[in-house]
Every structure is written in structure tokens, then in C-alpha cells.
Amino acid sequence: MENFSRKGKMVQISNEGAIKMSVYDVLLNDSGKYFLLGNEAIVRGMIEAGVGFAATYPGTPSSEVGDVLSRIAKKAGIYFEYSTNEIVALEAVAAAAASGVRSFTFMKHVGLNVAADAFMSVSYAGTNSGLVIMSGDDPSMFSSQNEQDNRHYAEFAYMPLLEPSNPQEAKDFLVYAFKISEKYGTPVLFRTTTRVSHLRGIVEYGSKGEIKAKGHFNKNFEKFTLLPSNAYKQKGKLIERYNALKEESDSSYINRVEGKGSDIGIITSGAAYNSVKDAIIELGLEIDILKLGFTFPIPEKKISDFLNSHKRVIVVEELDPYLETKVRNVAQIYGINTSINGKMDGFSPWSYEFNPDRVMEILSKIIGIEIKKDDKYSEIKLPSRPPVLCPGCPHRATFYATKLVSKQLRLEDPIYPNDIGCYSLGYQKPYQMSDFLLCMGSSIGSASGFSQATDQPVISFIGDSTFFHAGIPGLINAVHNNHRVVLIILDNRTTAMTGHQPNPGLPFNAYREPAKEISIEEIVKGIGVKYVRTVDPYDLKETMVAIREAANSDGVSVIIAKRECALLRDERMRREGKWIRYQINQEKCTKCMNCVKNFTCPAIYVDSDGSVKIDPVLCDGCGVCSTSLVCGFHAIERVEQ
Amino acid sequence: MNNVNISLVGVGGQGVVSTGIILGNTVARKGINVVMSEIHGMAQRGGIVTVDLRIGDVYGPIIPEGKIDLIIGFEALETIRALKRASRKTRIIMNTERIIPFTVNIGDEKYPDIEEIIKKFDIRNIIGIDAVNIAKQTGNLQSVNMVLLGAAFATELLPIEEKDIEESIKIQFPEYSWESNIKAFRIGMDQYRILTKAYL
Known part of the structure; x- marks a missing residue:
């Protein structure tokens, strides 16, 4: 267990036994109140829901679910794995749920794009035991390449959608999600955002569920083998299920009205609800709120009642006008004339997360109230502090060596496609070696395009975990189509950016138990790359020789810059007393x-x-x-x- | 009880988040509502870390503009940066330690003269504490956060008692460091009291 870098942080609120207990074990307690991170509360939700199988690929803001789970899964009797990528994780949990084991997969919002192929179809197939898929969205892009609103995925796949607002709801709604899943035989999309997953608050436990990690798969070809003829039948059932779920949403306890009656009403969900509450407290207003937790299908009757009982309804939601378009649809279908305000009429912004100030601004524009501001300091100009590669980071050495070689060889305007990981920070001065970056694996896919469409040299960077996740098909493509590309695989022996989760290149699994180590070098050789060198980036000379040879080679050449992450090295040195x-x-x-x-x-x-x-x-x-x-x-x- | 809004600011790796958790746990154990925002992922790598901790009748973790009651600054420049969300009533505790951003090292920008800024912008209610030196005195360099928590406690804004923090230290840290952490907390508290008196 000593590989873990994060220190235990959870502490139970009552003191009994707290001092002696491992901090993560508090999630296994029978009852109590605890100060938990949203993602920690989700793990507790799994225990209460009786989840027996979980799989993920790490990604902010969902990573801590796995970090915590990996420490207690064994004790709780839950099978847990870090899968190669999100679609593999989803396929694995879909099979487990089909076999009668309650199953859960969690990923960041863009991870659901990777899993989308399976996601769309698993909704057609449905499930036997509970199956819940969590998407951690990232409004304001704290750690992401976009801020796509994954609520659309629910509608896209006709899959019920739940949106918690805080850690208590994150736990409670997850338990509820499994109930909905089993009642209707459907997978459920469970959507958090950064400010819910990374909000710490007080959580009161419910009772633990019965956890079963093994089941039996009773074959059902028409349901689980989505050949065209079967898919055709399943589509009909999917729409029947959707209609039944509409009623479920209307009677759901997580869609509720707060307030004592006011002319104006607000409809909101998720993290935006917190900002609405704080904003109306700040403004000293009393406004009714229709707080939605079950947001696909939407509760049509509740919404039409709310519209009918208010003169004006404001929809406050982050990112896209997802709820707003539906509220406007309800008004149209039910012939309701209540004024509706939101994004589509220009009052509410379409980008970035909300906070009390932004909501106050929206409300003040619509209602016409003034916001009192306290006496503030005038603006002070200060130097910026962008994130940087850590001291001792092996990637720094690789970037430095690559830059020196590029200069020595007088490479003409070389292109450096980069990928998702700590090494994205090669973007910063003075390296500035991150010219093109779209998504996981784009370093090598784009390299094929650049090498063909330009005469510029192409040197791509990808990490070990990202290579396993999405780099291999791109490499096969480059070799097969004979592109001239240098690929540098930055193998720092972990998935560092998200908090040091293991990947298939390591000799241990999620429980830190021995596992088969997959050799990157063997994969690269197996694909047919002729120039392959594994170097230690701390040895600048050796690294530079390899880059020089690779840059002078035809076709695809691969350098594996292999050296453990500096943070892991620091920990090891401390342990060894060095x-x-x-x-x-x-x-x-x-x-x-x-x-x-x-x-x-x-x-x-x-x-x-x-x-x-x-x-x-x-x-x-x-x-x-x-x-x-x-x-x-x-x-x-x-x-x- | 009035709501209390605290912003803890510093640089990735300084223990800003874990200090927030210790404080939040201490408040939660008193049966008082508390919420807190955390920063994970890319921003952690030597970048700016901001943790908002809100106590009382509150929902979201983000403090409305100008409503910060107390800034606990782990680094000088970041303490000043946090003022853009503060008001002139905000009380400020500033660890005087300077961590130079790489943008300054490579010569693109300049680390400002903090004292000059405090004078020029007439920043009031600010107490500078050399928490690193105090931590050294306790023999535990890791106790910088306890020094700052001690000073925060001395503002009398927190709805907790001294013994509650001591209890938290015992829950959170290994036994060998209890004494040094409690000592750091007390020196921080005394420092704040001495410095505020000197200013009056």
C-alpha cells in the first residue's frame, strides 16, 4: 500500500474510534455523519447501493472515486479495476450488470466520448442488475480540453439522468439511481460537475447494502446481441421505457418545489442550485425554486404546474440551455403563457461555471434589482503563476533534450503534437513543445496528418497511460500508411496527472496487487516500428543520441523515455531514508x-x-x-x- | 450565528487543501454546517491553489465577491492576489514566505515588493507572519499550516475553541508530531495577538 501518495483526509465527525481507524475505513462504518468530498460520498453510495463491480479510467473531476475505492474495495467485497480506457470500462460493467452484479463506472465528461459507442447501445440492450454510469463534467475547464454538457448524452441515448448538487445528494442519488436502474432495466446516467465532485460537505450515512460480486449470465440473444434485427425490436422497447420513465420523473422525490409561493420562480439543477440558494440569500429575496434532480426525462407535469403557478419563471443552469429548451417545450405543449427567461433570450451566459455573483447578476438583469457591493481594493497588477512540471520531472529532461537536438539538427519549423497528461505542460515557456492537442491519443493520430500534409518534421509526445488508452491505433495507422514521425513515449511509470493511478504498463493493479506488466517496447516492436529505443531521460546524452537517430530515420521511429514520476521518486527516497x-x-x-x-x-x-x-x-x-x-x-x- | 467565509490561498504543494480539511473537520465536529471547495488535477502542479471554506447557512462552496471574512495566505504574492475577491473589511493573515513563479525566474515578469503594495493600496487588517521560521523553532518544518491556523484562530472569527483544534491535530497527525503542531498553533496564535496589539 505504500505506493499511495495522497494522505488520508476523511475524519468522522464524532470522535469515537477516529484516532485508531484508517481514514478510508470510515466509509465502511455502519452509520454516522462525516465531512466528505463529493467523490468520497459517491463511494459510500456504492456501498449502500450494494455495488459489486466497478471499473474506470481516471480523469478529473472523477478520479478520487477510484482513489478511495481502490483502498477499500477489497474489504467491502467490491471488484474494482482500472481499465485501459473508458469504453473498455463501460463494456466490462455492462457485462457484469447483465450477469446479475450491480455495476458502476465513472469517468470524466470527455471520457464518455470515448465510451460513447458502447453507451448508446447499452441503452438499447438494457440491463439485468443495476447499472450506473457517472460522468464528471467540468464547467470552466479546470482540468479539461472542453466543457461539453453531458446531459445531452442522456437524451441522445434515452437514458435516465440524475444530477446531485452536493455530497449528501451524491450519495443518496446514487443509491436511488440503482433503484431506478433495476426497476426499469435501464442503465442510468449520473452526472456530477467539478463543484459537486470536489465539494466537501457533511454527509449522513444510510444503511449498507448487500454486496454481491459474482452472478450468472443467463443468455438472452434478443436483448444482448444487438444485431440489426434485435436492435430494431429493442428500439421499440426503449421508447416504451422512456414513456414509463416520464411518469417516474414526475413522481420522483428528487424533483421538488421549495418556497412559500412567489410571483417569480426559478428552475435549476446540480451545482447551479447551490449558487441560486446563495444568491437569493445574499439578495434577501424569497423566490420559489423547482429543484430538479431527475432531469431526463424531465418531470413535465411538475414543470407545467410550476409554470402555471408563477408569473415569471427563470431557468438557471450551467453551460447549455438543456433544461430551458425543455421548459419552453412544456409551455408550448401545455399552452402556458408564463414568461420564461434563461439563456435563449440572452439573460444567462452559456459558458463557464456559475457562482453566487453570476447568478445575482442574471437575477438583477431580469428582476431589475440593484446589487450592493462592499468597498473593494483597486486592481493590483501581479505576475502570473501557471502550473509547471515538478522539480525532478523526467519530462523536463526529455523536452530539454528534444529542444537541443532540434536546434543541433537545424530542423525547419518542427511540429510538436502533444497529448493529455502532465506533459501537456510542455506548452509552457521555455519549452513550448505542445503545438497541437485535441484529446487522448491525438498526438500520434495528428502526426500522420502533419507528416503527410506538410514537409515539416513531426515529433510527437504521449504518456504511458495515454498510449495504452488511445495511442496504439494511431501508431498502427502511422506505420501502416508509412508516415514519417518521431513518437516519444514519456513513460513515467504511472498515470501522474490524475493522482498516480496504475496503468497496464505497471506490475500491479488497482489493489496494488501483482499484475501482468504490458511492455510498451514489445507493443511498438510488434506493430513493426523499426527504430525503437528505450532511454533514461535523466541521461541527457543518451536521450539526445536516440532523438537524433530517430529524427534521421525514415518512417515511424519511437523513443520510450522511461523514468518514474518525480513525485513517486521523492516518496521512494524518503522511504529509503535517502x-x-x-x-x-x-x-x-x-x-x-x-x-x-x-x-x-x-x-x-x-x-x-x-x-x-x-x-x-x-x-x-x-x-x-x-x-x-x-x-x-x-x-x-x-x-x- | 453569522456565516463565516474563509479563503485559503497558496501554491500547489503547500498543504492548502489539507489545512482546509483540518479546519472544516473541526467545525463539522461542533455540529455546525460547513462546505469547502477543493482543487485537484492540472492546477495543482505548482500553480495557484484557492480553497473556499464557508461556515453557517450556506450551500455552494464559492464565496461571493467581497464577502470574504478572512484570508489565510500561505504565500505572500498569492495573499495579495486573493484581495481581488476581498473587501476592505476582510482580515488577512499572510505567511511572508515568497515562492517565485517561473515567469519571474525566466525574466518575463517581476515579483512585486509586497510592503510597497501594502502601503500603496492602503491594505488594512493584514498581519504578516514568518510561519516558516516559527515552524523551524518547533522542530517540525511541516507545521507551517498550524502556525497559520493559530493566527486564524486568534482573529476570533472561527466558531471553535482551542481544545477543538488540539483534538483535530490528534486525529489528523501521527503521535510524534502532536507536540510540535500544538506548539506551532500556539505560537501562531500569540504572534497574531502581539502583532495586532502593536498595530493598535
Whole structure:
């Protein structure tokens, strides 16, 4: 278990036994109130719902569900795996649920794009035991390449949709989602957003469910084998189910009205509900709220009643006018003349997450009230602080080496497609080696296009986990179609960005138990790549030789830059009691600034007197800066304790 | 009880989130409602970390503009940056430690003179504390967050008692560090009291 980097954080509110218990074990307690992260509450929801099978591919904001689950799954009797990617995870849970095991998969919003092929069809097939699919959406794009609104997926697939607003609801609604799933034999889409998954609040437990991890698959060809003739029949059933679910949504306890009667009413769901509540408290208003938790199918009758009992209804929701279009449809179908305001008439913005201030602004525009602002400080101009590669990060060494080789070979305007992971930060100065980035695997897919459509050299970067997830088909394509591409696989022996989850390239699984390690080098060779080298990026010379040879090769050449993530290395060094630091010998330092300006490790800084120094707290002792390819004056020296 | 809005700000890796959790747990154990926002993923890698912690009759974790009662700043520049969401009534605790952003190291931008900013913009209710040095005195460099929590406690804005925090320390940390963490908390508390008196 020592591989885990996150410290335990949950603590139960009553003190009994808290000191002695492993912090994650509190999720297995019979009862109590706890201060939980939304994603932790979801794990508790799994335990209460009796989930026996779970699979995921990590992605912010859903990752902590897996982080927590991997620590307690075994004790709880739940099977849990990190799958190669989201569609594999969804296919696995769909099969488990078809076999009578309650199953759950969770992913970030763009992960559902990867899983979409299975997602659309599993709705046709339906399920035997409970099957719930969680999408963690990311309004404002804290950690994502887009902010797509995945509520549309529910409608797209005719799948019921639940949207919790806080950790308590996240737990309660998940249990409810499994009930709906089994009552109607349908998978359920469970949609959180960053501000729900990463909201910490007080959660009161319900009782634990019975967990069963093994079932039996009773064959049912017409249902589970979606040949055209079977799919044709299932579509009819799907629409019947959708009609039944409309009534379920109308009678659902999670679609409820709050308030004592007012002229104006608000319809809202998810995280936007919290902002609405805070905004009307700030403004001192009393406004009725129709709080929706079951948002596909929408509760038509409840909405029409709400419209009929108010003169004006404002729809407050993040991202797309998903609810608004449906509320307007209801008004049209039921012939209701109540004024409806939202995004489509320009009052409410279509982008980014909401907060109390944005909701106050929307309300003030529609209702015409003034917002009082406290005396504020005038604007102070300050330097920015973008995220950076950590001290000791092996990717820095790889980027530095690639840049040097590109200069040495005088490559003409090379293109550096990049991919999803920590190494996306190669985008930052001074490396600026992230020219094209769409999605998981796009580094290698786009490389084929660039190499064919231009005469520019193409050097692509992809991480180990991303390579397994989405890089392999792109590599096969490049080899088969004979494109001229250098692919550098940054193998840092983990899925670092999302919190160090294992991937198929590692000799252990989600429980940290031994597992078959899949060799990236063997895969690459198996695909037929002729030039393949595995190098240690800390060895700049060796890495540069390999990049030079690869750049001079025809066709596809692959370099595997293999070195564990610096954060894992730091932890290992601490465990082993090793302490290595580097410092700058001020007599030898010529202040050439190469280490500061071109290598740019966060531990190296320029002091107020102009001298270059290494912060011993930040330095992780990797020593790459001390090599002559970074410091030609041998001024950076090793310190040991 | 009045609502209390606290913003904890700093740089990835400084323990901003875990400090928020300790404080939130302490409040939750008193049976008072508390919500908190966390930052995970890409922003963590040496970037800005902001944690909003709200106590009382509140729903969402984001503090409305100008409604921050207390800023707990783990780094000088980030403390000043947090002022854009604060009001002139906001009380500010600032760890005087400076962590230089790489944009400054490569010469694109300049780390500002914090004292000059405080004078120029007439920033009131700000207390600078050398929490790193105090933590060193306790023999536990990791206790910087307890120094800052001690100072936060001394503002008397938090609906908790000293013994509640001590209890939290015992729940959260291994036994060998209880003494140094409690010591750090107390020195932080004393420092705030001494410095506010000196200003009066």
C-alpha cells in the first residue's frame, strides 16, 4: 500500500474510534455523519447501493472515486479495476450488470466520448442488475480540453439522468439511481460537475447494502446481441421505457418545489442550485425554486404546474440551455403563457461555471434589482503563476533534450503534437513543445496528418497511460500508411496527472496487487516500428543520441523515455531514508542563466542580489541540472546527508 | 450565528487543501454546517491553489465577491492576489514566505515588493507572519499550516475553541508530531495577538 501518495483526509465527525481507524475505513462504518468530498460520498453510495463491480479510467473531476475505492474495495467485497480506457470500462460493467452484479463506472465528461459507442447501445440492450454510469463534467475547464454538457448524452441515448448538487445528494442519488436502474432495466446516467465532485460537505450515512460480486449470465440473444434485427425490436422497447420513465420523473422525490409561493420562480439543477440558494440569500429575496434532480426525462407535469403557478419563471443552469429548451417545450405543449427567461433570450451566459455573483447578476438583469457591493481594493497588477512540471520531472529532461537536438539538427519549423497528461505542460515557456492537442491519443493520430500534409518534421509526445488508452491505433495507422514521425513515449511509470493511478504498463493493479506488466517496447516492436529505443531521460546524452537517430530515420521511429514520476521518486527516497540535494557553487557560477532560462526547474531561482540559487526544499536531487549539457561550468554540485 | 467565509490561498504543494480539511473537520465536529471547495488535477502542479471554506447557512462552496471574512495566505504574492475577491473589511493573515513563479525566474515578469503594495493600496487588517521560521523553532518544518491556523484562530472569527483544534491535530497527525503542531498553533496564535496589539 505504500505506493499511495495522497494522505488520508476523511475524519468522522464524532470522535469515537477516529484516532485508531484508517481514514478510508470510515466509509465502511455502519452509520454516522462525516465531512466528505463529493467523490468520497459517491463511494459510500456504492456501498449502500450494494455495488459489486466497478471499473474506470481516471480523469478529473472523477478520479478520487477510484482513489478511495481502490483502498477499500477489497474489504467491502467490491471488484474494482482500472481499465485501459473508458469504453473498455463501460463494456466490462455492462457485462457484469447483465450477469446479475450491480455495476458502476465513472469517468470524466470527455471520457464518455470515448465510451460513447458502447453507451448508446447499452441503452438499447438494457440491463439485468443495476447499472450506473457517472460522468464528471467540468464547467470552466479546470482540468479539461472542453466543457461539453453531458446531459445531452442522456437524451441522445434515452437514458435516465440524475444530477446531485452536493455530497449528501451524491450519495443518496446514487443509491436511488440503482433503484431506478433495476426497476426499469435501464442503465442510468449520473452526472456530477467539478463543484459537486470536489465539494466537501457533511454527509449522513444510510444503511449498507448487500454486496454481491459474482452472478450468472443467463443468455438472452434478443436483448444482448444487438444485431440489426434485435436492435430494431429493442428500439421499440426503449421508447416504451422512456414513456414509463416520464411518469417516474414526475413522481420522483428528487424533483421538488421549495418556497412559500412567489410571483417569480426559478428552475435549476446540480451545482447551479447551490449558487441560486446563495444568491437569493445574499439578495434577501424569497423566490420559489423547482429543484430538479431527475432531469431526463424531465418531470413535465411538475414543470407545467410550476409554470402555471408563477408569473415569471427563470431557468438557471450551467453551460447549455438543456433544461430551458425543455421548459419552453412544456409551455408550448401545455399552452402556458408564463414568461420564461434563461439563456435563449440572452439573460444567462452559456459558458463557464456559475457562482453566487453570476447568478445575482442574471437575477438583477431580469428582476431589475440593484446589487450592493462592499468597498473593494483597486486592481493590483501581479505576475502570473501557471502550473509547471515538478522539480525532478523526467519530462523536463526529455523536452530539454528534444529542444537541443532540434536546434543541433537545424530542423525547419518542427511540429510538436502533444497529448493529455502532465506533459501537456510542455506548452509552457521555455519549452513550448505542445503545438497541437485535441484529446487522448491525438498526438500520434495528428502526426500522420502533419507528416503527410506538410514537409515539416513531426515529433510527437504521449504518456504511458495515454498510449495504452488511445495511442496504439494511431501508431498502427502511422506505420501502416508509412508516415514519417518521431513518437516519444514519456513513460513515467504511472498515470501522474490524475493522482498516480496504475496503468497496464505497471506490475500491479488497482489493489496494488501483482499484475501482468504490458511492455510498451514489445507493443511498438510488434506493430513493426523499426527504430525503437528505450532511454533514461535523466541521461541527457543518451536521450539526445536516440532523438537524433530517430529524427534521421525514415518512417515511424519511437523513443520510450522511461523514468518514474518525480513525485513517486521523492516518496521512494524518503522511504529509503535517502536525502540528495544540489546547490550552486557561487564561485563557479558565471550567471549565464542557461539553467534558469532554458532548463527552468522550479527549484532554481534568481535571488534578489542576482545570484542563481537552488531552493533545498523544492530540489528533489534528480541532478539533471548538474550535467554539462545544462551547466557547462560544473557549478551545480551534489550535497548529501 | 453569522456565516463565516474563509479563503485559503497558496501554491500547489503547500498543504492548502489539507489545512482546509483540518479546519472544516473541526467545525463539522461542533455540529455546525460547513462546505469547502477543493482543487485537484492540472492546477495543482505548482500553480495557484484557492480553497473556499464557508461556515453557517450556506450551500455552494464559492464565496461571493467581497464577502470574504478572512484570508489565510500561505504565500505572500498569492495573499495579495486573493484581495481581488476581498473587501476592505476582510482580515488577512499572510505567511511572508515568497515562492517565485517561473515567469519571474525566466525574466518575463517581476515579483512585486509586497510592503510597497501594502502601503500603496492602503491594505488594512493584514498581519504578516514568518510561519516558516516559527515552524523551524518547533522542530517540525511541516507545521507551517498550524502556525497559520493559530493566527486564524486568534482573529476570533472561527466558531471553535482551542481544545477543538488540539483534538483535530490528534486525529489528523501521527503521535510524534502532536507536540510540535500544538506548539506551532500556539505560537501562531500569540504572534497574531502581539502583532495586532502593536498595530493598535
